[in-house]
Amino acid sequence: MAKRFHMSMLSLRIRIFLSMIxxxxxxxxLMASISIIQFKNEAKDYHQERxxxxxxxxxxxxxxxxxxxxxxxxxxxxSYIFKDRIxxxxxxxxxxxxxxxxxxxxxxxxxxxxxxxxxxPPIPKYILKLVQSSxxxxxxxxxxxxxxxxxxSYSLIKDEKFKPLGILNLPYVEDDGFYEKELQNFLIRLxxxxxxxxVIAFALAYFLSTYxxxxxxxxxxxxxxxxxxxxxxxxxxxxxxxxxxxxIRAYNSMVDKLERSAVKLAQSEREEAWREMAKQVxxxxxxxxxxxxxxxxxxxRKFDANDPDLKQKLKDYSETLIQQIDTMSxxxxxxxxxxxxxAQQNETLNVVEVVELALDIFNEDDVSxxxxxxxxxxxxxxxxxxRIITNLVKNAIQSIPEHQVEKLVSVSVRKVDNEVLISxxxxxxxxxxxxxxxxxxxxxxxxxxxMGLGLGIIKNIIENYKGTxxxxxxxxxxxxxxxxxxxINS
Numbered sequence: 001m002a003k004r005f006h007m008s009m010l011s012l013r014i015r016i017f018l019s020m021i022x023x024x025x026x027x028x029x030l031m032a033s034i035s036i037i038q039f040k041n042e043a044k045d046y047h048q049e050r051x052x053x054x055x056x057x058x059x060x061x062x063x064x065x066x067x068x069x070x071x072x073x074x075x076x077x078x079s080y081i082f083k084d085r086i087x088x089x090x091x092x093x094x095x096x097x098x099x100x101x102x103x104x105x106x107x108x109x110x111x112x113x114x115x116x117x118x119x120x121p122p123i124p125k126y127i128l129k130l131v132q133s134s135x136x137x138x139x140x141x142x143x144x145x146x147x148x149x150x151x152x153s154y155s156l157i158k159d160e161k162f163k164p165l166g167i168l169n170l171p172y173v174e175d176d177g178f179y180e181k182e183l184q185n186f187l188i189r190l191x192x193x194x195x196x197x198x199v200i201a202f203a204l205a206y207f208l209s210t211y212x213x214x215x216x217x218x219x220x221x222x223x224x225x226x227x228x229x230x231x232x233x234x235x236x237x238x239x240x241x242x243x244x245x246x247x248i249r250a251y252n253s254m255v256d257k258l259e260r261s262a263v264k265l266a267q268s269e270r271e272e273a274w275r276e277m278a279k280q281v282x283x284x285x286x287x288x289x290x291x292x293x294x295x296x297x298x299x300x301r302k303f304d305a306n307d308p309d310l311k312q313k314l315k316d317y318s319e320t321l322i323q324q325i326d327t328m329s330x331x332x333x334x335x336x337x338x339x340x341x342x343a344q345q346n347e348t349l350n351v352v353e354v355v356e357l358a359l360d361i362f363n364e365d366d367v368s369x370x371x372x373x374x375x376x377x378x379x380x381x382x383x384x385x386x387r388i389i390t391n392l393v394k395n396a397i398q399s400i401p402e403h404q405v406e407k408l409v410s411v412s413v414r415k416v417d418n419e420v421l422i423s424x425x426x427x428x429x430x431x432x433x434x435x436x437x438x439x440x441x442x443x444x445x446x447x448x449x450x451m452g453l454g455l456g457i458i459k460n461i462i463e464n465y466k467g468t469x470x471x472x473x474x475x476x477x478x479x480x481x482x483x484x485x486x487x488i489n490s
Contacts, residue, residue: 024201028194035186047151051140051172055153058093059168062157065089066165073159078166079107086110098169099157104128107166123167127154131167148173296321345383346488351376351420352413358389359411366400366407367393372414379488380465388458392424392481395455399428399479418487419467425480431473439471 065085071077078099082089090097090110097110104123130139131154138155151172157165299317307313352371359369389411396409410425431439440459462469465485473479 020201020204021198024194024198028190028197031194032187032190035190039186047149047172048140051151051153051170054093054095054172055138055155055168055170058089058095058097058170059155059157061089061092062168066157066159073163073165075101075107075165078157082108096171098171100167100169102164102166104167123154123169128167130154131156345381346379347382348377348379349382349385351378351380351385351422351485354382354385355389355411355413355422358386359393361390362393362397367397367409367411369411371412376413376415376420376487377489378420378485380485384461388461388483389422389424391455391458392483396424396426396428396479396481399426399430401429404428415487419484420487422483422485423480425478427478430475430477430479431471432475436473440469 062082065081066073069081071081078101082099086097086099086108087110098106099108100123101107104125104127106122127139127141131137136155138153141152141154143150143152153168153170153172155168157168159165296317299313302313304310352373352375356369356371359367393409393411400407400409404427406427408425408427410423412423412425414421414423440455459469462483462485465488467483467485469481469483471479471481
C-alpha cells in the first residue's frame with residue numbers, strides 16, 4: 001500500500017508540474033490568438049477609415065472643381081471637366097480615381113492611357129442598384145484577388161443642387177505590410193516573455209509540487225512504518241491544504257483504532273494461549289494421575305498382610321507412585337519456567353568460554369566443540385545462555401537413536417560481523433517435513449517424553465535479545481540449529 005501511495009504522490013507531483021506548464025502554454029496561445037485577431041481588426045478599421053477619409057477629401061476637391069468649371073454641369077461634360085484635373089487629383093491624393101456615368105459606363109480614369117481598355121467594363125448593375133438604394137448613396141465592394149483584399153468605393157457625384165451627375169469610383173488595395181511587421185515583432189516579444197515565464201514556471205511548479213506533496217510524503221513514510229505489531233506514532237503537523245489535514249486526522253484516527261485493536265488482539269491471544277496452556281497442563285497432570293489411581297486401587301484389592309512378598313510389593317507400589325509424582329513435578333516445573341521467564345541479568349562475559357563450560361555437564365564422548373575465536377565478548381545473561389546451549393544439545397542427543405553406532409553432536413561458535421553464531425549439529429533422525437512448521441510451538445514435541453516447551457522457551461529468550469534461531473534438517477541424516485545473537489558491548 002505504501003508503494004502505491006509513493007507512486008500516487010509522484011504522479012501527483014507530475015500532474016501539478018504538467019498542469020502549470022499546460023496553463024502557461026494555453027495562456028500564451030490564447031494571448032497570441034487574441035493579439036492576431038486584434039491586429040486584424042485594427043488593420044480592417046484602419047483601411048476602412050482611411051478609404052473614407054480619402055473619399056471625403058477627393059469629393060470635396062471634385063466639388064471645388066465643379067464649382068469653378070465653365071462647362072455646364074451635365075453627365076456628358078464630366079469627361080471634359082476632369083480631362084486634365086483627374087490626374088492632378090490622383091497625384092495629390094495618391095489614389096486611383098475613376099468617374100463613371102449614371103449608367104455605369106466609364107467616363108474618365110486617372111490611369112495612364114495605354115493601361116485603360118478601349119472598352120472598359122461598366123459598373124455591375126447590382127452595384128448601381130446598391131448605390132442608388134443606400135441612404136448615403138455609397139457602396140464599398142470588397143474582393144480578395146490573389147490573397148490580397150481589394151476595396152472599391154462607389155459614391156454619387158452631385159452638383160450644387162444635389163442633382164446626380166455621375167459615380168465616383170476609388171479602387172483601394174489594402175497594404176497590411178506595416179501591421180504584419182508590427183504583429184511579427186509583437187509575437188517575437190510575446191514568445192520571449194512567455195519563454196521566460198515558462199522557465200520560471202518550471203522552477204515554480206517544481207517547488208510548488210514539492211511543497212504540496214511534502215505533507216503527503218510524511219503521511220506516506222508513516223504509512224510504510226505502520227504495523228499492528230508495534231506502537232505507531234501519530235502525525236503532528238498542520239498542512240495548508242484542508243484535504244491533507246483531513247487525511248492526517250484520518251491517519252491519526254486509524255492509529256488510535258489500530259492501537260485499540262492491537263491491545264484487544266494481544267489480550268485475546270494471551271487468553272487463548274493460557275486457555276490452551278491450561279488444557280495442556282490439565283492433560284499432562286491427568287496422565288500420571290490415572291496410573292497412580294490404578295496402582296492404589298490394585299493395592300487395596302490385592303492387599304494381604306500375611307503375604308510373604310508384602311515388602312517387595314509395597315516397594316514396587318511406592319516406586320510407581322514416586323515415579324508418577326516426579327512426572328507431575330516435572331510438568332509443573334516446565335510450565336512454571338515457560339510462564340514466568342526470569343528478568344535478564346546481563347553481564348559482560350566470554351561467549352566461547354560460557355558455551356564450552358555449558359557442555360561440561362554432558363559426559364558423552366560424542367559431543368564436540370569448536371570455535372574460530374578464543375574470545376567473543378558480549379553482554380548477556382549467563383544463565384539464559386547456558387539454558388539455550390543445554391536445551392539444544394540435549395535435544396540433539398535425544399534425536400540420535402540408541403542403537404545408532406556412530407553418534408555425533410557438534411557445537412561451534414563463530415563471529416560474523418557484529419553477531420555471534422552458535423550452531424548445534426547432530427546426525428540423528430532429523431525432523432519430518434510435516435513437523436517442520438510446528439517445531440517451535442510451545443506444546444509440540446516429537447519425543448515420547450517431555451512437554452515440548454524447551455524450544456519455545458529458548459526461542460523466547462533469543463528473541464528478547466533481538467536474535468534469531470533457525471534450523472536445517474534432512475530426514476534420516478540429522479539437523480543443525482543456528483542461533484544468531486547480536487554482540488552487545490554497551
